[in-house]
Amino acid sequence: MSEASVLSPDDLQRLIDTLGARGYSVIGPTVDNGAIVYEPITGADALPTGRGDEQAGGHYRLTDRGDSEVFGFTVGPQGWKRHLHPPEQVLWTARRRGRGFTVEGTGTDATAHAFLGVRPCELSAIVAQDQVLTGGPFADTGYRARRDGTFLVAVNCGRPAATCFCASMGTGPAADGHYDIVLTEVADGDRHIYYAEAGSEAGRDVLATMNAAPAADADREAAHRVVETARANMGRHLETDGLPEVLRANLDHPRYEKVAERCLNCGNCTMVCPTCFCTTVEDVTDLTGSEAVRVRRWDSCFTTDFSYVHGGAVRLNGHARYRQWLTHKLATWHDQFGRSGCVGCGRCITWCPVGIDITEEAAAIQASERSR
Numbered sequence: 001m002s003e004a005s006v007l008s009p010d011d012l013q014r015l016i017d018t019l020g021a022r023g024y025s026v027i028g029p030t031v032d033n034g035a036i037v038y039e040p041i042t043g044a045d046a047l048p049t050g051r052g053d054e055q056a057g058g059h060y061r062l063t064d065r066g067d068s069e070v071f072g073f074t075v076g077p078q079g080w081k082r083h084l085h086p087p088e089q090v091l092w093t094a095r096r097r098g099r100g101f102t103v104e105g106t107g108t109d110a111t112a113h114a115f116l117g118v119r120p121c122e123l124s125a126i127v128a129q130d131q132v133l134t135g136g137p138f139a140d141t142g143y144r145a146r147r148d149g150t151f152l153v154a155v156n157c158g159r160p161a162a163t164c165f166c167a168s169m170g171t172g173p174a175a176d177g178h179y180d181i182v183l184t185e186v187a188d189g190d191r192h193i194y195y196a197e198a199g200s201e202a203g204r205d206v207l208a209t210m211n212a213a214p215a216a217d218a219d220r221e222a223a224h225r226v227v228e229t230a231r232a233n234m235g236r237h238l239e240t241d242g243l244p245e246v247l248r249a250n251l252d253h254p255r256y257e258k259v260a261e262r263c264l265n266c267g268n269c270t271m272v273c274p275t276c277f278c279t280t281v282e283d284v285t286d287l288t289g290s291e292a293v294r295v296r297r298w299d300s301c302f303t304t305d306f307s308y309v310h311g312g313a314v315r316l317n318g319h320a321r322y323r324q325w326l327t328h329k330l331a332t333w334h335d336q337f338g339r340s341g342c343v344g345c346g347r348c349i350t351w352c353p354v355g356i357d358i359t360e361e362a363a364a365i366q367a368s369e370r371s372r
Helices: 011-021 121-133 140-149 199-210 217-230 245-247 254-260 267-272 318-337 360-372
Strands: 005-007 024-032 035-040 053-056 057-066 088-097 100-105 113-120 151-155 181-188 190-199 279-285 293-299
Touching: 011 024, 011 113, 011 199, 024 254, 113 121, 113 140, 121 140, 121 151, 151 190, 151 199, 181 217, 181 360, 190 199, 190 217, 245 254, 245 318, 245 360, 254 318, 254 360
Parallel strands: 024 113, 113 151, 151 181
Antiparallel strands: 005 190, 024 035, 053 057, 088 100, 088 293, 181 190, 279 293
């Protein structure tokens, strides 16, 4: 454990300024159109002070808590993925030049980013994306360039939403490495502090530059209570022991037909998921035929075209598409990457228009397996 420090609420601005002085563009949580989103910020006044959220299946509302807590919310519709693995990227542009043409690649944005307010479940999602997009023999060079220049300031959770189940997945509510700095917001009575620990040499250097005061045992105990309170108030639970094997053994379970009666195949769950990585590539030519652009966009396994091969689509109905998503996320991801593809953030539950609950669907299949 690194030596811990204590920051005051005013130190958040100093932290933003310190990161900015080191060349980082700081991205943090802010409020836009009634939701918490992650956008570039230059001041602590942009952070959602006093804002909370209420979440349930198909339900999200920001609330006004009327206090001074800055990180008293959970997660909104956006993940940090959109800044590392953008929803749309131009891969190259081809232009006609006389009787020939030239192909111009798209350079990687050289801006170094600092993410402020990364929740533990989201931190785990970033690690998962690292593994998928840079862990194999064919790394995504754009992702790697953006990821290598990122400074991560994590924030341990103190207020889980009703749809959260990170404790089940072992991804929260406390961050377990892979950060530069981790903060725990403690607001009890007249005391409002941020218990800060460094997880890298760069993080230690930033805290040292800020001359942060050393933490006392009482501060450490208070931060521990915040995390344990969140763990005790987790909104959902997913039994993961033996789950991949159960799902593999029940590919024709009637539960998939039942959920398909509700599922709209809208793809919301995959769009808000911080670990989903599927994309499609489109070539677009202008009307004159003088320029063509190859674009990569996020895609979803809930679309019919996603499984299209010569002769037609493989997964023609809703239950097959939902089964593909659920079993990949909770079972076959283990085969590919040695871990679950779910981090327990609960976004897929909150942002499903009909409130389909991944923990409920998995539990129903597990229950029928036990009854047999």
